[in-house]
Amino acid sequence: MKKLFIHIIIIACLFFVMDRVLGLGLGYLYSISNATDEYKISYTNESTEDSLLFMGSSRCLHHYAPLVFEKELGISCFNAADWGIKNIYFHYGTLGNILSRYTPKAIVFEVHPCDFQETPYSGKERAGSLAPYCGMSKECDEMLKRSGNYWPYQLSWVYRYTGNLPNLLAGKMGNMDRNLKGWKPLDGVLDTVGIKVEEYPFPIDQERIDLLERFINDCKQKNIQLSLIVSPMYICSKEDVYKVPRELAAKYDVPFIDHYKDTTFTGHPELFYDFGHLNRQGALIYSKIVCEELKMHIKR
Amino acid sequence: MVVNSLAFLWFFLFVMVVYYLCQTKKEVQNVFLLGCSYWFYSQVDIKMTGLLVILTLVFWLLGKGIYHYMEQEDGRKASWLTTVGVTIGIGALFYFKYLNFFADSVASFASFLGFHMSWTALHLVVPIGLSFFTFKLMSYVLDIHHGKIQPEGNIVSFANYIAFFPTILSGPIDRPKPFLAQANVARLFNPDQLMIGFRRVLWGMFLKMCIADRLDIYVSAIWNNYEHHSAISILFASLLYPLQMYADFGGYSEMAIGVALMLGFKVAENFKRPFFVLDIAGYWSRWHMTLTSWLTDYVFLPLNIKFREWGVYGTITAIMLNMMFIGMWHGANWTFFLFGIYHGLWYIPLMVGGGFFKKRKIKVNAHGWPKQEYVIKMIGIYLVVTFGLMLFHSANISEFWQICERVATHWQGGLFTDMSSMVNAAICLVALIYVDIQEEWFPKYQLPLPRMINRWRWELTVAIEIVAILLFGVFDNNQFIYFQF
Numbered sequence: 001m002k003k004l005f006i007h008i009i010i011i012a013c014l015f016f017v018m019d020r021v022l023g024l025g026l027g028y029l030y031s032i033s034n035a036t037d038e039y040k041i042s043y044t045n046e047s048t049e050d051s052l053l054f055m056g057s058s059r060c061l062h063h064y065a066p067l068v069f070e071k072e073l074g075i076s077c078f079n080a081a082d083w084g085i086k087n088i089y090f091h092y093g094t095l096g097n098i099l100s101r102y103t104p105k106a107i108v109f110e111v112h113p114c115d116f117q118e119t120p121y122s123g124k125e126r127a128g129s130l131a132p133y134c135g136m137s138k139e140c141d142e143m144l145k146r147s148g149n150y151w152p153y154q155l156s157w158v159y160r161y162t163g164n165l166p167n168l169l170a171g172k173m174g175n176m177d178r179n180l181k182g183w184k185p186l187d188g189v190l191d192t193v194g195i196k197v198e199e200y201p202f203p204i205d206q207e208r209i210d211l212l213e214r215f216i217n218d219c220k221q222k223n224i225q226l227s228l229i230v231s232p233m234y235i236c237s238k239e240d241v242y243k244v245p246r247e248l249a250a251k252y253d254v255p256f257i258d259h260y261k262d263t264t265f266t267g268h269p270e271l272f273y274d275f276g277h278l279n280r281q282g283a284l285i286y287s288k289i290v291c292e293e294l295k296m297h298i299k300r
Numbered sequence: 301m302v303v304n305s306l307a308f309l310w311f312f313l314f315v316m317v318v319y320y321l322c323q324t325k326k327e328v329q330n331v332f333l334l335g336c337s338y339w340f341y342s343q344v345d346i347k348m349t350g351l352l353v354i355l356t357l358v359f360w361l362l363g364k365g366i367y368h369y370m371e372q373e374d375g376r377k378a379s380w381l382t383t384v385g386v387t388i389g390i391g392a393l394f395y396f397k398y399l400n401f402f403a404d405s406v407a408s409f410a411s412f413l414g415f416h417m418s419w420t421a422l423h424l425v426v427p428i429g430l431s432f433f434t435f436k437l438m439s440y441v442l443d444i445h446h447g448k449i450q451p452e453g454n455i456v457s458f459a460n461y462i463a464f465f466p467t468i469l470s471g472p473i474d475r476p477k478p479f480l481a482q483a484n485v486a487r488l489f490n491p492d493q494l495m496i497g498f499r500r501v502l503w504g505m506f507l508k509m510c511i512a513d514r515l516d517i518y519v520s521a522i523w524n525n526y527e528h529h530s531a532i533s534i535l536f537a538s539l540l541y542p543l544q545m546y547a548d549f550g551g552y553s554e555m556a557i558g559v560a561l562m563l564g565f566k567v568a569e570n571f572k573r574p575f576f577v578l579d580i581a582g583y584w585s586r587w588h589m590t591l592t593s594w595l596t597d598y599v600f601l602p603l604n605i606k607f608r609e610w611g612v613y614g615t616i617t618a619i620m621l622n623m624m625f626i627g628m629w630h631g632a633n634w635t636f637f638l639f640g641i642y643h644g645l646w647y648i649p650l651m652v653g654g655g656f657f658k659k660r661k662i663k664v665n666a667h668g669w670p671k672q673e674y675v676i677k678m679i680g681i682y683l684v685v686t687f688g689l690m691l692f693h694s695a696n697i698s699e700f701w702q703i704c705e706r707v708a709t710h711w712q713g714g715l716f717t718d719m720s721s722m723v724n725a726a727i728c729l730v731a732l733i734y735v736d737i738q739e740e741w742f743p744k745y746q747l748p749l750p751r752m753i754n755r756w757r758w759e760l761t762v763a764i765e766i767v768a769i770l771l772f773g774v775f776d777n778n779q780f781i782y783f784q785f
Binding site for chain 2 (some may be wrong): 001003004007010011014015018019022156158159161162163164165166167170
């Protein structure tokens with residue numbers, strides 16, 4: 001029995017040392033990576049101190065060109081969005097981490113139905129992308145707890161990067177251009193054959209709405225000028241998809257900028273890469289339009 | 301509850317503590333183990349737990365009856381009861397697994413002949429592990445009838461043999477004699493056995509989570525959308541599939557054997573580096589060994605004796621029937637039937653050439669490595685197995701033909717790559733190949749390590765394995781492929 005305990009203790013010690021050392025190494029590789037996910041998440045959580053942040057999922061990542069905003073608004077700007085149908089669980093955890101470091105002047109948050117609906121393809125597990133930042137802020141930890149992996153992430157630092165070793169080793173070869181300040185333009189033109197409207201027939205998720213409200217409240221408490229925004233789609237639903245965020249914006253007296261059915265873009269395949277994402281040209285035009293609108297909402 | 305889940309870990313820790321607390325009283329230990337096994341099975345398939353209990357009771361009584369008549373030298377009644385047992389076993393399998401398939405096939409054949417016949421498919425849920433525990437039940441009555449064992453007097457020990465939770469879902473298909481002998485003595489806490497078992501569980505987890513589940517991401521991406529992929533991608537995915545199967549089922553077997561060992565039971569081995577062989581007979585002697593040996597003992601040998609007057613043709617007939625059974629054991633689908641036939645056909649050259657009963661050994665060069673011509677043969681067998689598994693993996697024969705057609709015609713388009721999954725899997729595959737080569741050809745070799753580190757070799761290996769699982773594993777609790785059989 002004594003022998004067994006000695007074995008267990010030695011294994012535990014060896015595991016602890018290996019896990020922490022390897023975890024630190026992987027964390028370093030994560031921070032210097034130029035791959036989209038790693039760069040966007042690490043820069044947003046660890047480095048950015050820009051005045052204006054764009055947050056949201058892939059539509060935000062591809063649609064807002066920070067250089068346009070910097071030039072027009074005269075404030076530093078970073079597009080902190082990430083792809084992969086990230087939702088409010090991820091965004092709220094990210095906001096917590098950002099606020100634990102500094103307070104931006106303004107945040108433009110691109111809302112998506114997965115931020116207030118029970119979308120089956122995007123749930124609490126999306127917060128798992130914040131695993132490397134477990135322990136950074138109480139909001140981040142809360143989201144990781146909701147995703148069900150907080151304690152495993154605390155126990156093992158290596159587990160935070162599970163399956164990511166090849167990406168991290170090749171991270172420096174990633175194609176994110178750091179000069180674009182987080183924007184990832186898409187080059188190409190939409191092929192309209194077989195395009196159908198994307199509907200969101202999912203039930204409203206009160207838990208996600210609560211988080212959305214907390215997101216708004218936290219920004220208000222820190223005097224961050226928050227704007228909720230919806231960017232254009234090539235083809236739109238006839239339903240009132242964004243009723244929930246519009247009502248929330250009204251309730252909290254936050255600007256709600258709705259371009260969902262903006263005819264400058266909707267129905268113009270030359271400005272889109274696919275049915276939900278503007279291409280480079282579309283994004284630059286759209287950024288200029290939004291810039292003008294933000295001038296009215298953001299006090300510099 | 302999946303064996304490589306956190307829920308199973310808590311369950312098993314609880315079982316271990318209580319199990320060894322009552323180690324001095326084997327009856328209490330056995331009752332507790334049985335309770336845990338039934339609880340475990342009920343978590344997986346609550347509706348069928350009753351069936352498991354009833355079948356266990358029926359076969360236990362049948363065993364007693366068979367032995368009773370054998371003692372009275374009433375061979376006819378003993379044979380009759382054995383037939384009843386085998387019929388119940390096969391009947392349960394047939395009803396749950398094959399009834400819809402056969403009725404459907406008969407109806408289709410009748411309409412092909414111009415007769416009108418319809419069959420409304422029954423909504424039957426196949427009990428998980430049915431193919432495994434019915435084989436155990438049948439081998440119990442057959443072994444009693446053949447005089448290999450005496451009936452088990454203690455129903456709890458017998459029920460433990462059938463429902464033993466580490467093996468009930470996917471084997472190994474243990475034989476009654478060795479298991480019952482162990483069930484009838486108290487299993488005392490043995491730290492050495494515990495550590496060996498733990499290592500095997502870890503290795504099994506590594507195989508399943510780091511190799512099988514990683515490869516599954518790529519293989520499924522191709523196979524589930526083969527109509528959109530090039531011939532090169534389909535062939536590459538097909539070449540990876542035998543490795544995925546090996547890591548999946550071999551991994552499960554390692555975990556089952558390890559967990560059993562931690563509870564003081566040595567259960568039969570199921571895999572022995574199955575690709576390091578020179579012919580198809582060698583492959584089946586190392587792949588799913590407990591199924592192969594079960595069918596060899598209870599199907600092939602009796603058939604071979606029955607057909608012995610036909611000489612080599614009798615053996616070929618016995619082999620073909622045996623391989624058909626192996627194929628159909630996997631499920632009610634013509635692809636499995638053809639899979640069996642396909643493997644059976646590869647035995648014919650061995651029979652005709654007289655190599656069937658010879659155990660062909662791989663010759664090594666002066667450095668201990670297999671000679672080149674043997675390596676080429678091993679690659680050949682791997683390709684033979686790969687083609688068979690393409691059939692095995694297809695949903696139906698029509699899908700198999702469509703895949704073959706696509707492979708034959710769509711050579712344009714490159715190889716679909718998923719670098720992340722492939723690199724993760726490749727790193728882990730190197731570890732698997734290293735371990736298998738070492739065990740096969742260099743069993744005494746140990747990586748030279750400085751004396752200071754060498755002292756902690758065992759602990760270091762365990763810690764590295766845990767870190768590797770955390771680093772490379774897939775943690776979404778994928779089901780094991782063999783659970784469906």
